[in-house]
Amino acid sequence: MTAKTRTVSLAKRGFDFETFMWIFTRLSALAMYLCALIGLVGALILGARTEMNMAELIRWTFMPSPTHVLNTNVPDLAPWSTLFWKMTGSVFIFFATAHGLHGLLSVIEDYLARPRMRLTLRIIVLVLTALMIGIGIYVLWTA
Amino acid sequence: MGLRRNVGLFTGLRYQGKGPMLTYILHRIGGLGIIIFVATHILASFAGGTVGVFLNTVYEHWLFQIFIFFCALFHAINGLRIVILDLWPKLIEHQREAIWVEWAVFLPVYAIAVMVIVRTALGG
Numbered sequence: 001m002t003a004k005t006r007t008v009s010l011a012k013r014g015f016d017f018e019t020f021m022w023i024f025t026r027l028s029a030l031a032m033y034l035c036a037l038i039g040l041v042g043a044l045i046l047g048a049r050t051e052m053n054m055a056e057l058i059r060w061t062f063m064p065s066p067t068h069v070l071n072t073n074v075p076d077l078a079p080w081s082t083l084f085w086k087m088t089g090s091v092f093i094f095f096a097t098a099h100g101l102h103g104l105l106s107v108i109e110d111y112l113a114r115p116r117m118r119l120t121l122r123i124i125v126l127v128l129t130a131l132m133i134g135i136g137i138y139v140l141w142t143a
Numbered sequence: 144m145g146l147r148r149n150v151g152l153f154t155g156l157r158y159q160g161k162g163p164m165l166t167y168i169l170h171r172i173g174g175l176g177i178i179i180f181v182a183t184h185i186l187a188s189f190a191g192g193t194v195g196v197f198l199n200t201v202y203e204h205w206l207f208q209i210f211i212f213f214c215a216l217f218h219a220i221n222g223l224r225i226v227i228l229d230l231w232p233k234l235i236e237h238q239r240e241a242i243w244v245e246w247a248v249f250l251p252v253y254a255i256a257v258m259v260i261v262r263t264a265l266g267g
Contacts (some may be wrong), residue, residue, distance in 0.1 A: 026226045107171055108164045136185045
């Protein structure tokens, strides 16, 4: 190994929008794994082993919304619609929407080289992200 | 910020990157599939009515479930590989082995899920 360093310090490289979203995409992925794990373990603690089938458990794992246990054999919906689950679901919606719409942005930007259009697109995606987070959390809390 | 690219979409698609390129393409397809599903799902439950009921019948169809479970599972497993290799850059040396591990996890889990979905669809 040569002593020559292959990395650039953060100050020299600059911490711009792309760098921020690059690390955000990775960390939000980890956060979503954690949300899914909390949902899975929580459902099993609440009795999913005998009261839900595999598809219903997976559906709950991806989004801990009380509407996702409506058609299962769960006798009482109350433990499934607590503040804790609403907060977990809201965090999940926030990370999923921001992660997903930024992913959509980076796919489109790969085929879009004009700076003006890229800036317009970024503003549209930012507005769309805020809107979808709002709608998603509204649907979850009023379900 | 202006980027000059001399490669068009169709030339790009002919790039023969083998294994890593395949995961890259499938990661994109999976991501877009999840976006379309989640966005329409949230908007359908927001709007309700006949549109919501119609979309629910689409989600419950076994063909759609096979497709969306492929998207979600592959995106999740491949995403975990990307996160691990990106946060610990020294591991990038083992990228090809990581992709083999990824398929070794993905294929059995997906095969079992498809079997369950098809058996449920057949009424078993």
